[in-house]
Amino acid sequence: xxxxxxxxxxxxxxxxxxxxxxxxxxxxxxxxxxxxxxxxxxxxxxxxxxxxxxxxxxxxxxxxxxxxxxxxxxxxxxxxxxxxxxxxxxxxxxxxxxxxxxxxxxxxxxxxxxxxxxxxxxxxxxxxxxxxxxxxxxxxxxxxxxxxxxxxxxxxxxxxxxxxxxxxxxxxxxxxxxxxxxxxxxxxxxxxxxxxxxxxxxxxxx
Numbered sequence: 001x002x003x004x005x006x007x008x009x010x011x012x013x014x015x016x017x018x019x020x021x022x023x024x025x026x027x028x029x030x031x032x033x034x035x036x037x038x039x040x041x042x043x044x045x046x047x048x049x050x051x052x053x054x055x056x057x058x059x060x061x062x063x064x065x066x067x068x069x070x071x072x073x074x075x076x077x078x079x080x081x082x083x084x085x086x087x088x089x090x091x092x093x094x095x096x097x098x099x100x101x102x103x104x105x106x107x108x109x110x111x112x113x114x115x116x117x118x119x120x121x122x123x124x125x126x127x128x129x130x131x132x133x134x135x136x137x138x139x140x141x142x143x144x145x146x147x148x149x150x151x152x153x154x155x156x157x158x159x160x161x162x163x164x165x166x167x168x169x170x171x172x173x174x175x176x177x178x179x180x181x182x183x184x185x186x187x188x189x190x191x192x193x194x195x196x197x198x199x200x201x202x203x204x205x206x
Contacts, residue, residue: 028081031057032065033088035114040079041106050079051144051172055195059170060089062191062202067091067140073133073162074142075126076149080107082142082170087119091140097122097129127151130158138162144172152177153185160186160205169203177201 028050030038042050051059059082068090074083077096087094096119098104104123111119122129126145141159149155152173159169169187171177176199179188183206191202 028053028079030081030085030088032060032085033090035084035088035116038084038088038110038114040081040084040110042079050081051200052195055193055198055200056081056085058193059200059202060085063140063168065089070139071137072140072142073097073130073138074144075129076143076145077107077121078103078144080110082144083119084110084114084116086140086142087114087116092118094119095122095129095133096120097124097126099123099125127155127158130155130162133162135161136164136167139164139167141167141169143169147174156182156187156203157185163205165205167205169201171201171203173199173201175199177203182206 027039027041029040030036031053066089067086070086070091071093072083072086072091073095074080075097077083077098080096083094083096096107098107101123104121107121111121141162143155143159145155156171163169174197176192177189182188182203186206187203188206189201190204193200
């Protein structure tokens with residue numbers, strides 16, 4: 001399916017206050033598209049902190065809502081919230097990579113429940129998964145690593161190789177990433193916001 005880059009929205013970001021989003025909420029929901037309102041259970045698992053609903057809503061406002069024909073990779077899938085949200089909004093292919101075997105089983109169960117044939121689930125390390133993907137093969141890479149993750153520069157360098165000329169990277173991190181440190185990696189900030197202790201960014205190729 002031919003990929004046509006969406007026009008990125010210029011709507012202002014939502015900035016939830018507080019740190020409640022760092023605690024597992026029990027369950028979250030897909031907020032748009034054909035799987036809208038589907039519940040995703042959130043177990044109390046170390047390092048698991050799903051992207052809050054309002055941040056996901058902001059992200060998909062930025063992306064333009066319709067991801068028809070896009071190829072996407074969510075390489076720290078966790079609950080699958082970001083990847084299944086992309087699938088819900090029309091993505092043609094979505095790779096979900098997750099290292100925790102219990103979470104992988106939950107992802108497989110959700111995939112079967114939704115009959116989401118566009119979703120492919122792998123168990124493994126997110127950074128290794130990025131490095132295995134072909135150069136320029138993805139329109140959107142979703143990066144929401146565990147809170148204790150430290151290999152951000154290596155991760156971003158690998159992601160920059162994976163996106164095509166009009167590709168995008170969504171990044172969540174404990175601090176803001178700025179153009180002066182992203183440009184050497186071939187990236188720049190298109191949009192950014194903050195939700196409690198988490199900084200979120202939409203990056204494009206430099």
